[in-house]
Amino acid sequence: MAVPSYWRAIPQRYRYEASECVSCGKKFFPPRLICDSCQSREFKKIKLGREGKVLTYTIIRVAPSQFVDQAPYPIAIVELNDGVKVLMQIADCDPEAIEIGMPVRMEFRKVSTDGDAGIINYGYKAVPVKR
Amino acid sequence: MREVAIIGVGMNKWGELWDRSINDIFVEAALEAIDDSGVDHVDAMYIGCMSSGIFVGQEHIASLMPDYLGVGRIPSTRVESACASGGLAMKCGVLDVMSGNSDIVLVGGVEKMTDVSGDGATYALATAADQEFEVYQGVTFPGLYAMMARAHMHKFGTTREQLAQVAVKNHLNGSKNPLAQFPMKISIDTVVNSVMIADPLTIMDCSPITDGAAAAVICSLETAKKVAVKAPVKIIGVGHATDTIALHSREDLTTLNATADAGQRALKMANKSIKDIDLIEVHDCFTIAELIVLESLGFFKPGEAGAATLAGETAVDGTIPVNCSGGLKSKGHPVGATGIGQIVEITKQLRGDAGDRQVKNAKVGMTQNMGGSGGSSVVHIMEVI
Numbered sequence: 001m002a003v004p005s006y007w008r009a010i011p012q013r014y015r016y017e018a019s020e021c022v023s024c025g026k027k028f029f030p031p032r033l034i035c036d037s038c039q040s041r042e043f044k045k046i047k048l049g050r051e052g053k054v055l056t057y058t059i060i061r062v063a064p065s066q067f068v069d070q071a072p073y074p075i076a077i078v079e080l081n082d083g084v085k086v087l088m089q090i091a092d093c094d095p096e097a098i099e100i101g102m103p104v105r106m107e108f109r110k111v112s113t114d115g116d117a118g119i120i121n122y123g124y125k126a127v128p129v130k131r
Numbered sequence: 132m133r134e135v136a137i138i139g140v141g142m143n144k145w146g147e148l149w150d151r152s153i154n155d156i157f158v159e160a161a162l163e164a165i166d167d168s169g170v171d172h173v174d175a176m177y178i179g180c181m182s183s184g185i186f187v188g189q190e191h192i193a194s195l196m197p198d199y200l201g202v203g204r205i206p207s208t209r210v211e212s213a214c215a216s217g218g219l220a221m222k223c224g225v226l227d228v229m230s231g232n233s234d235i236v237l238v239g240g241v242e243k244m245t246d247v248s249g250d251g252a253t254y255a256l257a258t259a260a261d262q263e264f265e266v267y268q269g270v271t272f273p274g275l276y277a278m279m280a281r282a283h284m285h286k287f288g289t290t291r292e293q294l295a296q297v298a299v300k301n302h303l304n305g306s307k308n309p310l311a312q313f314p315m316k317i318s319i320d321t322v323v324n325s326v327m328i329a330d331p332l333t334i335m336d337c338s339p340i341t342d343g344a345a346a347a348v349i350c351s352l353e354t355a356k357k358v359a360v361k362a363p364v365k366i367i368g369v370g371h372a373t374d375t376i377a378l379h380s381r382e383d384l385t386t387l388n389a390t391a392d393a394g395q396r397a398l399k400m401a402n403k404s405i406k407d408i409d410l411i412e413v414h415d416c417f418t419i420a421e422l423i424v425l426e427s428l429g430f431f432k433p434g435e436a437g438a439a440t441l442a443g444e445t446a447v448d449g450t451i452p453v454n455c456s457g458g459l460k461s462k463g464h465p466v467g468a469t470g471i472g473q474i475v476e477i478t479k480q481l482r483g484d485a486g487d488r489q490v491k492n493a494k495v496g497m498t499q500n501m502g503g504s505g506g507s508s509v510v511h512i513m514e515v516i
Binding site: 005009012030055056057058059060061062063064065066067070073075076077085086087088089100111112121123 | 250253254257263264265266267268269270271273274277278279281282285326327328329330331332377378379380384
């Protein structure tokens with residue numbers, strides 16, 4: 001992965017920065033320049049709430065090369081409590097035990113290793129929350 | 132606006148064509164379409180191709196293809212919308228003829244996918260998803276469609292067997308198509324018990340990696356009546372729409388809005404209702420895709436396509452035959468060529484030239500070609516004259 005493209009997404013991947021439309025309140029992750037609901041171009045920076053639930057999930061068994069060491073691994077679309085939906089891996093759990101509706105929390109984790117030098121790509125993953 | 136007709140189609144047998152280059156397979160299909168049409172020249176070309184740059188290291192095929200086809204210094208355009216590149220190339224060609232800018236246009240699609248490894252192909256295909264917020268996390272295309280399948284099963288009670296029946300039906304159809312890549316018949320057990328790729332989808336829920344090309348010659352209806360060797364088929368509806376590129380940005384994971392909108396637009400232009408459609412080729416890149424597409428287009432209510440498929444309603448002799456060619460699943464999925472391959476099948480069906488898989492009394496046919504996880508979709512409606 002190219003250094004500039006990695007750097008650009010650090011606010012989202014390390015700090016969960018999102019934006020909220022000042023006009024209609026819709027939240028965007030990643031941030032956008034124009035709201036697709038009301039066309040407003042004014043946003044305020046917000047931090048995503050980290051708690052949410054699994055909307056749907058799968059277990060990736062045939063993985064891209066930089067993820068082969070991790071396979072099989074679960075991936076889900078998580079709906080956070082503030083309504084934003086984010087795709088992420090689920091860590092720290094038995095993949096077979098995942099259910100739709102399961103409560104999870106975003107955590108900062110290693111996501112993959114890149115290239116021959118094995119440079120680490122960081123970001124967020126979901127972990128189960130005990131009810 | 133002028134009326135537009137298809138007067139010639141061509142398609143080679145799809146598969147792992149290691150002994151032929153991207154130019155070879157495209158030119159082969161294009162020459163067949165030209166020979167089939169009866170024309171002695173074409174005024175312009177549109178070529179659907181998703182990723183020749185990654186697959187074979189060759190861009191600028193808008194120049195390469197007319198060069199190797201020997202059609203002279205005509206205007207030629209490459210069109211890209213991921214796996215909907217072929218369908219979108221057809222739309223561009225139709226608009227070119229409709230407007231009067233060109234009279235006879237060759238529309239083709241091509242993809243040469245087996246010059247790279249399976250991992251290389253996965254990488255190339257994944258560029259159709261959101262790189263920074265989907266692919267970065269380790270998701271694959273089977274994974275995205277698997278999440279749609281899981282959501283659909285959870286919401287509507289769609290079963291593993293219903294999904295499998297899509298593959299079983301399409302392989303049965305493909306067994307009657309001499310151009311299909313995988314023309315073997317399979318059973319529900321084969322699908323359910325094959326290697327798991329992304330739960331709940333097994334390898335037999337997934338369309339294959341394919342080399343292939345397809346082409347069609349289109350022209351004004353006026354010209355068609357003068358030059359066509361075979362019965363022309365009119366293109367009466369074109370619909371096209373987009374949706375969010377990332378699956379997680381959608382309101383509803385169990386419907387495909389770009390496909391719904393494209394279908395409505397095509398029907399409106401054709402002045403038809405969904406009940407007027409006699410058969411359809413849909414974008415079954417994964418078994419779940421066929422079910423959600425049929426529901427999004429309005430052939431079945433949400434959640435009912437699975438049971439209808441298991442009941443045989445989408446078979447060649449069913450109430451609405453779906454993917455008589457074998458679909459992407461059995462015929463193959465050379466991504467940029469797929470949309471034109473669908474047009475080739477419907478043209479053959481409407482001409483009555485579809486052999487053992489011929490739908491009786493087929494008068495109006497539809498194609499639906501889709502990019503990514505549904506971020507783009509193109510629908511065409513065709514009718515016998």
